[in-house]
Amino acid sequence: MLKGKSIVVTGAGGGIGRAIALVAAAEGACVVVNDIGAALDGSGSDEGPAHRVAAEIHQAGGQAVADTSSVSEADGAEAMVAAAIKAFGRIDGVVNNAGVLRDGFFHKMPAEHLDQVLKVHLYGSFNVSRAAAPHFKEQGSGAFVHMTSTSGLIGNLAQANYSAAKLGVVGLSKSIALDMQKFGVRSNCIAPFAWSRMISSIKAETDDQKERVARLKQMTPDKVATMVAYLLSDAAREVNGQIFSVRNNEIFLFSQPRPIRSVHRGEGWTVSDIAEHAIPALKADFYPLEVSADIFSWDPV
Incomplete structure (x- = not known):
């Protein structure tokens, strides 16, 4: 399904990223x-994971090169796209999978933890996508797949x-899809459910x-x-600007x-009108304060 395509997968040294690289x-x-x-x-930092996965691909008869650039820096993103073009002559797809976690309750969260997570997930997705975009535009094709999460959704x-x-990342993906559809470029999101290092830090103290x-x-x-792999393939040519989840x-x-x-209200709203009429009429459709596990509450099959 991906024969002849050149794909950049970020955060591919382990977990979901490694699986994506191997399947691609x-x-x-x-x-x-x-x-x-x-x-x-x-x-x-450790150059080992990227090189080990590239070696796995080679051992299976595939083609791969390792790259240890940082997605959080524009220069790093340019370097990995350049690596694809140097090694394979083109770039056809980007999978923005790299991520970090700095969990903590909001009232205790230092600003640097916000900055660090945004730099990798959001800036990283922007940086690598932006580096690939001119090449996609020139060749009239390309596919972005971004990893979102039910934590955000x-x-x-x-x-x-x-x-x-x-x-x-969801907003970024939709904007890319809108801006680049005329060039034959697609952008979609996946919220993954899978056991990986990113979720291995979940607390497991109670029976639940x-x-x-x-x-x-x-x-x-x-x-x-x-x-x-499907979203990167030509079979998904009509799939654009969507949000999927795999469980x-x-x-x-x-x-x-x-x-x-x-x-x-024809005459407009006063503060008391909103309290007495608007909110009571809308309240039945309010969303409850739920977490991902409340929505995806059944056993995976």
């Missing part, structure tokens, strides 16, 4: 395996920075928490990777914000 290569793509080898909180506790970044972690461990990264063997299409109800 198995489908015929040439892959730039990008990973700086940082810890989950973004500290440190629905909500989760103690993840204000991560949630803001991941919902920002342990049960949730056990369910998550059933959801392997390869399930997400096959959906990514084990289930694929979901997410809704996108649209008005759901309105109230009108």
